[in-house]
Amino acid sequence: MTEFQxxxxxxxxxxxxxxxFIEESPPGFYPDNQNSNFGYLIRKLWCDKIDEIAGQMATxxxxxxVPTADLLLDDWEIxxxxxxxxxxxxxxxxxxxxxxxxxxxxFTRVMRDGIIEQFILATFGTVIQFSIAGIPFVPxxxxxxxxxxxxxxxxKVVEDLTNFTYQVRIKNTVQPDEASLRRALDRxxxxxxxxxxxxVPTP
Numbered sequence: 733m734t735e736f737q738x739x740x741x742x743x744x745x746x747x748x749x750x751x752x753f754i755e756e757s758p759p760g761f762y763p764d765n766q767n768s769n770f771g772y773l774i775r776k777l778w779c780d781k782i783d784e785i786a787g788q789m790a791t792x793x794x795x796x797x798v799p800t801a802d803l804l805l806d807d808w809e810i811x812x813x814x815x816x817x818x819x820x821x822x823x824x825x826x827x828x829x830x831x832x833x834x835x836x837x838x839f840t841r842v843m844r845d846g847i848i849e850q851f852i853l854a855t856f857g858t859v860i861q862f863s864i865a866g867i868p869f870v871p872x873x874x875x876x877x878x879x880x881x882x883x884x885x886x887x888k889v890v891e892d893l894t895n896f897t898y899q900v901r902i903k904n905t906v907q908p909d910e911a912s913l914r915r916a917l918d919r920x921x922x923x924x925x926x927x928x929x930x931x932v933p934t935p
Contacts, residue, residue, distance in 0.1 A: 798830050805830070813915065839922050841889075847916045848900060849883045851908035897926045904931040 795804035805826055809816045812833040818826070886906050891898045900917075902908070910929060917927060 798827050839920055843920055845889065848887055851913045852883055852886050852906055896924055900927060900929045901932050904933055907931060
């Protein structure tokens with residue numbers, strides 16, 4: 733023991749007032765305050781809030797991908813024009829419906845042109861097939877027989893690679909459902925590439 737070392741008093745049991753002060757004092761820089769009930773309450777509330785935020789972030793991340801989406805699967809269905817939470821369908825079936833609408837893989841001319849031709853074919857119609865039963869009857873009446881046409885003559889895509897855009901020129905006598913066509917092209921066209929749809933007398 734040095735000459736100037738203080739002499740601590742002997743430890744004695746805490747009084748009720750001292751115990752209450754330690755338990756109710758807010759957390760601070762002193763070790764005895766860190767173990768108080770009030771400090772524990774604050775730390776628990778903070779940790780619970782952090783856990784809640786972490787859970788929300790995990791849910792948002794999982795719902796970014798269709799195979800793991802559950803709570804936010806409705807957003808996928810709305811974006812793709814599907815029925816929202818259809819009745820009598822399991823979560824796996826709903827995910828399958830969404831995946832069937834999504835386009836995966838590289839953006840290619842074959843994919844783009846195939847989408848355009850699908851909408852033109854749906855508008856222009858198909859060649860009549862004669863069968864044993866005769867000519868098919870549709871609500872609009874009995875269709876006229878016609879030869880098959882070349883879809884490539886009904887549209888043309890003009891690309892502007894320098895400005896990252898392309899133009900879909902469709903023969904003005906064959907106008908598909910433009911809203912649906914735009915939705916399909918938006919789904920496959922990468923961000924940063926724009927397009928326009930115009931109707932011209934010749935493709």
